Amino acid sequence: MDLFSLWEDLVTYIKSNDSEYSEMFELHLYPVSLSGSVLTISTDHTLPKYQVAWLANVYSRKLESYILKTKNQQITIQVDNYRPPKITPNDGPGPVSAHASAKDMEREKARNVVPPAPSPAPFPEGGIPSPFPEGNEPAPVMESKAADPFPEEAAPPDFTNLKPKSADEVALPSIQDVAQGSLFEEPKKPEAKKAKVFQSNPINEEYTFETFVHGGCNDVAYSAALAVAQAAVNPKLTDTNMNPLFIYGPSGLGKTHLLHAICNYIHEYKPELSVLFVSSETFTNELIDAIQRHATNDFRQKYRNPDFLLIDDVQFFGSRDSTKMEIFNTFNELFDKKKNIIMTSDRTPSDIEKLEDRLQSRFSSGLVAPISPPDYEICSIILKNRAEKQGINLPDEVVDYIASHINTNVRELEGAFNSLVMIARIKEKPITLPFAMEALKDKIPLDGGNTLTVDIIIDKVCDRYGVTKEQVLSNARPKKYVVPRQISMYLARNLIPGISFPALRDKFKRKDHTTVVYACERVEKEIKRDQSTKAVIDELTKQLKR
Numbered sequence: 001m002d003l004f005s006l007w008e009d010l011v012t013y014i015k016s017n018d019s020e021y022s023e024m025f026e027l028h029l030y031p032v033s034l035s036g037s038v039l040t041i042s043t044d045h046t047l048p049k050y051q052v053a054w055l056a057n058v059y060s061r062k063l064e065s066y067i068l069k070t071k072n073q074q075i076t077i078q079v080d081n082y083r084p085p086k087i088t089p090n091d092g093p094g095p096v097s098a099h100a101s102a103k104d105m106e107r108e109k110a111r112n113v114v115p116p117a118p119s120p121a122p123f124p125e126g127g128i129p130s131p132f133p134e135g136n137e138p139a140p141v142m143e144s145k146a147a148d149p150f151p152e153e154a155a156p157p158d159f160t161n162l163k164p165k166s167a168d169e170v171a172l173p174s175i176q177d178v179a180q181g182s183l184f185e186e187p188k189k190p191e192a193k194k195a196k197v198f199q200s201n202p203i204n205e206e207y208t209f210e211t212f213v214h215g216g217c218n219d220v221a222y223s224a225a226l227a228v229a230q231a232a233v234n235p236k237l238t239d240t241n242m243n244p245l246f247i248y249g250p251s252g253l254g255k256t257h258l259l260h261a262i263c264n265y266i267h268e269y270k271p272e273l274s275v276l277f278v279s280s281e282t283f284t285n286e287l288i289d290a291i292q293r294h295a296t297n298d299f300r301q302k303y304r305n306p307d308f309l310l311i312d313d314v315q316f317f318g319s320r321d322s323t324k325m326e327i328f329n330t331f332n333e334l335f336d337k338k339k340n341i342i343m344t345s346d347r348t349p350s351d352i353e354k355l356e357d358r359l360q361s362r363f364s365s366g367l368v369a370p371i372s373p374p375d376y377e378i379c380s381i382i383l384k385n386r387a388e389k390q391g392i393n394l395p396d397e398v399v400d401y402i403a404s405h406i407n408t409n410v411r412e413l414e415g416a417f418n419s420l421v422m423i424a425r426i427k428e429k430p431i432t433l434p435f436a437m438e439a440l441k442d443k444i445p446l447d448g449g450n451t452l453t454v455d456i457i458i459d460k461v462c463d464r465y466g467v468t469k470e471q472v473l474s475n476a477r478p479k480k481y482v483v484p485r486q487i488s489m490y491l492a493r494n495l496i497p498g499i500s501f502p503a504l505r506d507k508f509k510r511k512d513h514t515t516v517v518y519a520c521e522r523v524e525k526e527i528k529r530d531q532s533t534k535a536v537i538d539e540l541t542k543q544l545k546r
């Protein structure tokens, strides 16, 4: 395998699988060397460090696993963030390991803040042609061991294998700008932590950026959350395009984890900032309480002053006028004061029917970042991390078995892992594949289980209500069709992990996905209001999950 055939292969892969990254790849990246099992990629100096970190920490892993799968070779990708010239020869960005932790990257940054100065060409003679126009080439980054504050870090990239290659021989892939313009600079931990400023919801210290496993399904949300937290530490990095940050996706995929991670990060690096983290329910309840006690000033004092307001599950915001008005005013005031607002929801702002238009547009005015169900790789890493943390010996075949069957909801994945560990402890048995299959048979049917589909759900509901599928899928308005139609929509949305409203719109042959949103909310309300509806839904759910 040589450098350029590997590179071309990666380019083809990126173009066909992640075409949205193509532009950035083409403009900013090029292969530098393939030395042993290390592929070094360089970025030009215009690529923000934040995106370099994303490339090094998120996307490289995906490329590595692609190489492993297709070429059966364990390659590590290093990203050399090529920066403009430096005044002193003592500083310079070393390669960012594809597996570097956030802390590693931060240390790397510390060596990288020096103004430009004229200096020699970036590559040794006979090396790869510079991607920069002649005369505009940035100078090389000089490393000096004596002055290196982090001598244990990896050596600079190996340029010895470089062969000349003209730019048009290499189609350059690019990485999409997932969190625009966030330059990544060194946060410094304060010497002594000040008093904790968190209010309301307690923060789980385990939920950090380090413990969040990220990849293609969640990297936009992860990167944006990290960027927001980093901007708190270094306000120069603040990107107003990301305020508010709105993270959405189905249940159990780590949205709340990311909110905790932001709080933990700020608390670690900038504890003097005030961070208020609440659920939408807390917000609504406190508002109602404040109105009843004639204490709305206290409420406003609390909610309109924090540097960061994080609100979880905003789809549950109440629909009272007073709540809507208060959210609107709180939002506007924080926004005007350039304070940060981060929200999560199980759907996009425009899909939250109860929200009036002006709130929907406020919530959508920053970055709306999706989280999708995890893929097999992410699930495997999460399982391995859990097992390692608890000192459990989880054989690879068990990891494979669980990750390939439960890979749509991390909460369920964790539940399966916890049950398995618990049963093994109670029975005092080692965890083997047959043991795991038996222990998890409620969660993973031994026959492999039928994958639940919208059609199966509709059939089951039709049986229950004595109507036909055609009637459910028609536009007929009699109640005897509307009820099973709405219940089918509700069950499909809740039992098929990751299914989106637009996908349900198509399955149910509706013109507009808001019909599905409305149906789900309607059924949710009915379940709360009416015990017999709840019983029917519970029964159908049980049958469908069998």
Ligand SMILES: Nc1ncnc2c1ncn2[C@@H]1O[C@H](COP(=O)(O)OP(=O)(O)OP(=O)(O)O)[C@@H](O)[C@H]1O
Pocket (backbone or CB within 6 Å): 207, 211, 212, 213, 214, 218, 249, 250, 251, 252, 253, 254, 255, 256, 257, 258, 313, 345, 346, 382, 410, 411, 414
């Ligand atoms: N990518 C991930 N890496 C590590 N742990 C994760 C990841 N995604 C989710 N988890 C874990 O899964 C569990 C559920 O996550 P979380 O509560 O953040 O989900 P959520 O999207 O907020 O769900 P809901 O919408 O139901 O509130 C948590 O224990 C969380 O730490």
